[in-house]
Amino acid sequence: MIVKFCGIRREEDVEYCNILRPTMIGLIFANSPRKVEKDVAKRLLAMKNPSIKSVGVFKNQNYSEVLSISKDLQLDFIQLHSSESIEFITYLKSQGFKIIKAVEVENMDDIERSKIYKDIADFILLDRPKGKDVDIIKLAKNADFDFIIAGGITPENIEKYLALNPLGVDVSSGIETNGFKDFNKMKTIMEKLTKCKVGEVKNG
């Protein structure tokens, strides 16, 4: 089971992760209250335990910015949230990066279009668009491919997402209190997942 804690932006967030050891941590370079600047990201990534994979999250950014940040920080994974071309994704792969293609799912058409990334991306992430009241669990039940699931996961409701039998879970706001990562919530998520063998990236 892959566990990604996303929106890591403070030194203490990395310290929490070094104790709890999720599979991946996500740093957001897109426009977001959780956005980190490159120099901050460099410092945070230098602190991280080497067993934890780094993910850079990008949305609506030009290709040269995605590439230069990813190269400078030697990211393990690039998570793409826009309508990037297949050629660009293939190019990033040729540069040695692993790709998480995020599809923000609002309806069944979005589930269908996710399939085009099956053989290109290392992982498909089915996510709920921010601020939209979409039943991501109901929609993801129709996916006949492997996926990581995200969108509203909390320590209280994670079992409902695990019932989808996903490759992994991606959590951000559900492990925060007042907008900051909360060690106890992160710990509860990890405890609930211990049965599912959190750890090595499979298929990666």
Ligand SMILES: O=C(O)c1ccccc1NCC(=O)[C@H](O)[C@H](O)COP(=O)(O)O
């Ligand atoms: O989280 C953000 O602020 C964000 C902004 C722009 C693009 C992507 C963003 N997050 C991507 C993630 O991987 C989140 O972990 C995922 O959307 C789940 O978030 P949440 O529903 O808060 O657990």
